[in-house]
Amino acid sequence: MTKTIFKFLIILCFISCSKESSIDESTSGQTMYFPPLTGTTWETQSISDLKWNQNAVQPLLAYLELKHSKSFIILVNGRIVLENYFNNHTVSTNWYWASAGKTLTSTLTGIAQQEGLLNINSKVSQYIGTGWTSETLTQENLITPKHLLTMTSGLDDSTDDVNPENLIYKADAGKRWAYHNVYVKLQNVVAKASGQTWENYFNAKLRDKIGMNGAWVQLGVNSVYTSTSRSMARFGLLMLNKGKWGNEIILNENYFNEATNTSQNINLGYGYLWWLNGKANYHLPQSQLTFPGSIIPTAPNDMFMALGKNDQKIYIVPSKKMVIIRMGDAADDENLALSDFDKTLWEKINALYQ
DSSP states (O other), X not given: OHXXXXXXXXXXXXXXHHHHHHHHHHHHTSOOOOOOSSSSOOOBOOHHHHTOOGGGHHHHHHHHHHTTEEEEEEEETTEEEEEEEOTTOOTTOOEEOGGGGHHHHHXXXXXXXXXXXXXXXXXXXXXXXXXSSSSOHHHHTTOOHHHHHHTOOOBOOXXXXXXXXXXXXXXXXXXXXXXXXXXXXXXXXXXXHHTSOHHHHHIIIIITTTTOOOEEEEETTEEEEEEOHHHHHHHHHHHHTTTEETTEESSOHHHHHHHTSOOSSSOTTBSSSOEESSOSEEOOTTOOOOEESOSSTTSOTTOEEEEETTTEEEEEEGGXXXXXXXXXXXXXXXXXSOOHHHHHHHHHHHHHHO
C-alpha cells in the first residue's frame, strides 16, 4: 500500500512539475520578436501555446470594457497574445499617452547623453540659460537634468505652470521629491543641446528607429504624445529589451539601468520618470507621504511602469518577458497616474497564467 501511494505521489509531482516547466519554457525558450518597422505585420502567439487559462480571458476583457478602456495589448517575447479594442477604438486610432509619455522624454534624454550632447549631472542653465526659474542664481544652478528626471528639482509643485514666475523655490535640488510638470524643461534641454527641434530629434532618434507613429501635441503647458496602441507597445518592447531593437542599441544599457531603478532615496518607487514596483515604499503624485510596500501589490515585483492620467498604462515585466498596454478613459473618476484600477486589473491578468 505504501509503495502504491509513493508511486502515485511521484506521478503527481511529475505531472505538476511538467506543467510548471512547460509554462516557463513556452516563454523562456523563445527568441525575442521585433515587428517590421513598416506595415502591419506582427507575429502572434496563442493563449493555448502559452498554456495559459483561456477561461480567464473573457472576465479580463469584460472588466476592461466596463472600466472605459479603448485598447489592451499583451506581448510576450514581443509577440501579440491579446489585442483588443473597445468603444469604437481601432488598431489605427491615435490616443494620448498623458504622463506615460514622460518615459519618452526620459529615454530621449538618455540618447542625447550617449551621443555626447549633454550630461544629466550638469546644470540645466548650462543648456537653456539662466533665469528659467524665479530662484536665486545659486539655487537655480543646483538643478540638473537628473533632478528633473527624478522629480527632485525642489521647485514648488503647487502649480503645473512652468513659466519662470511660477517656478519658485521650495527646497534645495535633491532634497524633496514632488511630482511636477517642470520635467518638460528636459525637452528644451535636449533641443538646445542637439541644435534641433525636440520633435525632429525625437523622430530621428527614437520614433522612426522602432517604427512608431504619432506626434507631440502642445496642450497648455503640457507636451503630450499621441499614437496608436501598437506604437505604445513598440516602445514597451524596446524597454523590455533594455534599449535594444533587434541588434541595434537605441538607448545604452547603463542609462536604461539607471532609469528603471530607484533614482533617489526619497521615493524608492521612482526611477527616471519611470514608476517602479516591488520597492519597500513609495510616494504618490501631489503627496509628501511615504506609503509602505509595493505600488501595485498584485503585480510582479520586477515590473516597471509608464503611468498616465486617466489610466494610460505601459507595464513592463522582465521576469515574464511581457509588455502590457492599456489606453482609454479613466477607469473610475478622473485620476492621476495611479488608481485602484491597477490592483484589480492585475488580479485579472494573473488569472491568465496562474
